[in-house]
Amino acid sequence: MAGVRSVREIMVDVFEYPHIPYWFTLRQAAGIVRNTLLGGEKPVHPLVVLVFDEKYNLVGMANLREIMKGLEPLWGATGDPAAAAAAGGKPASESPVATIMRPTTAFVEPEASVADAARIILEHGLELVPVLEDRKKLIGVVRWQEVFQECSRTALGG
């Protein structure tokens, strides 16, 4: 059953995913998404970037939807970059990623069961959940696809 295998057995390396510091702008984040997640022959799923602080602590994540939403004043029908600039504000593309990311609120321990990880993913609506050793050190991430494989196998057999 899904409860038997541990998170450690199904987690993937954090370096599978792009890392950005929270002070990077949406312009920089969008460029990195294009070059990394979407740059290869096959997109890297889930489409999400990990956001870190100065001390390499994971502080949040952002998916394409959130980055796009942050850039909406520049591409949306009502968007008028000139008006925004005239108002003295910086264009949305120069806002830091910290303003649009989802802060990290949930994590799993490496020895937790896959079912525990599945519950956290469902409860928090996450694409992936960070795996922290001793509640501190980021050692991997658990993704939807592996959790799905494991849980569906348990539920349906095969």
Place this chain on the structure above:
Amino acid sequence: MTEAAATRTQIDRENPQKLYLQLHSILKGKMERGEWGVDAQIPTEEELCRLFDVSKATVRIAVAELVREGYLRRQQGKGTFVCKRVIPEGLSMLTSFKEIMLEAGVVFETQVLAQTVMMLTDELELKLDVPENKHIIYLKRVRLVAGEPVLLQESYLPHAVCPALLAEELERQSILELLEERCGVRVTRVRDYIEVVALGEEEATILGLSAGSPALLLEQYFFAGDAQVMYTRSLKRPERFRFVIELERT
């Protein structure tokens, strides 16, 4: 740079690398191979646009970077010319790496402002030779002498070069020593560029100066053999430093 990039002579639109980067390495290749000799005038912007079928903006960025790197010089009203290389052949630099980083005899304190991981940005593409999908270790440190900030240093290394750096205490140890001790990476060559720049707001605040104040910018490209292992950008309060460069004929 990959071998393919080093010998490329035409823009490859299938290549995901940005056009100005491709053009930059094509033009650099022409000078390094001697196709464009010292003092030769290079084609005009318009001619380069036609030759390589790229926009003026692409040509401008590539040429501006080569001017900044000392490959080309612009002469008002005349055109752009190939420079003599700054470091003459047959001369080697004697300055030890430690002395490059730390001015000898000065007691200083180091504060680590950032020790984290990021990806390549457009601004960094020409500075660090690493594929776009690879992670980069970013280190930001400030040096203080008698409590006063005198040097702000940002270093960028491909993560794969020395992952252990992320866990090291950088307050007391030099990055070059750590690279060698922890990861067996021995820097064999450094290329320096020194210029005077106006400080941005954030940099000025860290150095205790007002935005727009002049500072010395030292850019350093570190190599181990042919592979680039680090790019460092150091901003120094101009009144606190004197550079010594010693050359010896070999």
